[in-house]
Amino acid sequence: MNKPSIPKGTRDFLPAQMARRNHIFDTIKAGFKKYGFLPIETPAMEKLSTLTGKYGEEGDQLIFKILNRGEKLSSSIRNIPANWTSQGQIEHLLCEQALRYDLTVPFARFVVQHQNDIAFPFKRYQIQTVWRADRPQKGRYREFYQCDADIIGTDSLLCEIELIQLMDEVLDNLGINDFTIKMNNRKVLSGIVEITGESDKIVEIMVAIDKLDKIGESGVIKELGDRGVSNEAVEKIKPLFGIVGSNEELLAKMRIMLVDSPIGLKGLEELTFVIDQINKLSLVKAKLSIDLTLARGLNYYTGAIFEVKANGVDIGSICGGGRYDDLTGIFGLKDLSGVGVSFGADRIYDVLNELDLFGAAVEETTQVLFINFGNSEAMHCLGLLKELRAAGINAELYPTDAKLKKQMNYAHVKGVRFAVMVGTNEIESGIIRVKDMATGDQRDTSIQALINMLNK
């Protein structure tokens, strides 16, 4: 028999990892609630037609599809054309359902489907697994959680302010104290492209500009050319590289560069409003920084774009989001503007790990283990256990009268703080012997005294 294993890109989580992961999820969830978001859940399986065409051609290929069953499968297999060429064609023949690829498209579907049952503006959070058939690599999995909060049904910029506060507060609560919230605005990007006169090349231009950090100015210029952007347009983009400085300086310089682009100026105005209010009221602890090359979510973002990076660690963005003016349009509900952020729990895990910030984040484990000295002592312990549990204390009895050393080791491995020993003498005298596993101290006391101490 082969050693059992799991599909590549997936993971098992042991209790110690669960404790750390739950610490992250609980902190994010508490933040979501504090800012007025309420939870929803959607099915892991969506209709394939709900998902396809929403993530671009490459994304479509990364969706996990679920094989049809029964007569449907038999007939579709008989109907596979001999001259089939496209994998997508085959997949649509054999599959009608698929695993969700993100939480955003299912949320859009949810909003349209339940539009009469929810009150707008609708603030929802959702913490669920998503699946992507990406090539697995360090920090990239095929099955992972997303933690999303969105406000849909208003274009108020107060939402942007609140989401920035939310990201700041959650990351601060997780103990990450050096991070940068980067901001951009899709309208500014549109403005930049507009003044080049090549608005049809926005994706090519943005993908190239987005690499400025990695390949430098000359690299970006070369890539622009390679991607078919004209020399004239490149010349008009070049000044962008020289625009550095504080947020205020950037905004001032951009107002000059985009003076002929109404949409660009609108984007600058939005950026200015959000940053001004946050600064005026000292709403965040993090560094808030405009990054004109930030171009994530280009397919659907229409306003603000956010991204958060922890400083001092070589791990990509841990948080991101933006505004989309027409997400539900794909499902037939027009003119519903939304804005949201998503926390990358796996990357946050890596950051906390690398910066040694988990501290004593442990799953609420057993607080008290009763040592088992044999059947009659064990029965006595069941009664004491009942008292502890009634007082809200997590406690258990070792199931067999194994050697003391083995039982103590069990307590140690499980992180149990107190081991209670009750032998014949103790039963007679009504006392219990309590060993503090952390200090090694042992003392005789009563069950009530132990309860009082633990519930202090």
Added chain:
Amino acid sequence: MNKPSIPKGTRDFLPAQMARRNHIFDTIKAGFKKYGFLPIETPAMEKLSTLTGKYGEEGDQLIFKILNRGEKLSSSIRNIPANWTSQGQIEHLLCEQALRYDLTVPFARFVVQHQNDIAFPFKRYQIQTVWRADRPQKGRYREFYQCDADIIGTDSLLCEIELIQLMDEVLDNLGINDFTIKMNNRKVLSGIVEITGESDKIVEIMVAIDKLDKIGESGVIKELGDRGVSNEAVEKIKPLFGIVGSNEELLAKMRIMLVDSPIGLKGLEELTFVIDQINKLSLVKAKLSIDLTLARGLNYYTGAIFEVKANGVDIGSICGGGRYDDLTGIFGLKDLSGVGVSFGADRIYDVLNELDLFGAAVEETTQVLFINFGNSEAMHCLGLLKELRAAGINAELYPTDAKLKKQMNYAHVKGVRFAVMVGTNEIESGIIRVKDMATGDQRDTSIQALINMLNK
């Protein structure tokens, strides 16, 4: 465009449902922890080979399979034999991964795979989704949560006692105060079949006996004959139908009936021990009742069998479990005995609903909504909001200066208790006007007084 929808047998959960579901999950989770279980998670996707052959032929057909991708898919489609006949054959050709069907087989795989990283006896809980391609019907879904707790690595009957206490405590904490914990033991069932001399017919005999409630004694006898059980064997089974009475009476009568079956007597001894200890120490509130026809999990249970039914509602079992002596054997790790229980969250939901036991179980929603009277007032509110949130209060600001009625309605629908109104006058005087949405009372106060009241 079609109205968007989700696959049949799956569900969306809106915030109000989430609140109720989370109430159930949180209560179960707290119970698991109180009894010393620690959480694990396994991937939704398992290798198909891990799952097939574990649930019987019918179960195999109900597993959702995930279509292979890329070159693997292309070549397998080319290799479909022209004369294929079995759907299973096709599925194994086209799929290498599948969605988990329950949490038990993945747990067995987990234990074998991580046997060197966990300390035995290993007490784990797991609350995750499972998928089954069953025909959807009332109360039966294709995607649903299971909530399992298992102890693996010991055959101590203390575990049975603890699991019965756990079920009792969790259901009691959920407010269900009239339920019956039914118990049986697979060894007793083996004994009954042994004395018939037709041990090879154990499944047929048990499936028939299990229907006693529904089809009565004559129905069972007919079904036994239909299933090929000999008349002699049926005669030996008949006395079973006459065995009624208290647990003690049942046990005494069974000891006579099974006097020649060592395995049967062993089963009775186990039942007696568990019931005696629980009664002696008054460990449970529920009615504990031996049910000799209880035969769930016949494929893998080897000792105790549990099932819980809420009395007074026509909903199937809400909890069940049992002992399995060789679950990990299928993955090459022999002689590891385990015992576990599983809570049926969906059925528990239906029971709580039907008995009107959810009470005020609401998701922690926004406690305070700031009414938005326009830009400058809103900015002032952002500062006040920051104070509330710093004090741990869930609060939000309505994102636009919509009509007061609309904003109040938003607070009402969302279940927000307090609406805070801060207009120009209030800003100048430093007071806030607070409306209690529950009573309609309005009063002027300070932000600090509001904080004090909410954190009282």
